Amino acid sequence: MKTQIDNNLRVYQVVTSLGQQVFCNITELNQVIKELGCREGYFKIYHFWNNKAQKVSKKDLLAFFEGSGLKQEFFY
Numbered sequence: 001m002k003t004q005i006d007n008n009l010r011v012y013q014v015v016t017s018l019g020q021q022v023f024c025n026i027t028e029l030n031q032v033i034k035e036l037g038c039r040e041g042y043f044k045i046y047h048f049w050n051n052k053a054q055k056v057s058k059k060d061l062l063a064f065f066e067g068s069g070l071k072q073e074f075f076y
Contacts, residue, residue, distance in 0.1 A: 001035050003028050010047055010064070012056070017042040026064055030073040040075040 003024040005011060014032050015021045024032050029045075036043070045061065046053040056064070058076050065072045 001032065003032065010049075013046040013048075013053065014038070015044050015046070026068045026070065030070070033074045038074065043076075045076065 001022060003022065005023060006025050006027075009025045009027075011023055011025065012029055013021060013023050014029070014036065016036055016038055020036055022032050022036065033043070045056040047056050047060075047064075048054075056076075061076055062072065
């Protein structure tokens with residue numbers, strides 16, 4: 001899978017329980033989760049703030065999607 005990173009937006013890293021990882025922006029996050037075949041509880045999402053990776057909570061993820069005007073299409 002290829003993703004296009006927009007440096008003006010927050011960058012997310014999806015890590016599966018099998019060790020696969022993908023970097024993307026919020027606009028591609030639903031597609032990445034679908035293509036990796038992630039199941040609830042078997043993957044983690046990190047976002048980068050001040051050059052440090054921080055694990056995204058369910059509450060934060062919902063706020064990120066609402067802020068961008070997108071709908072979350074997966075369970076985290």
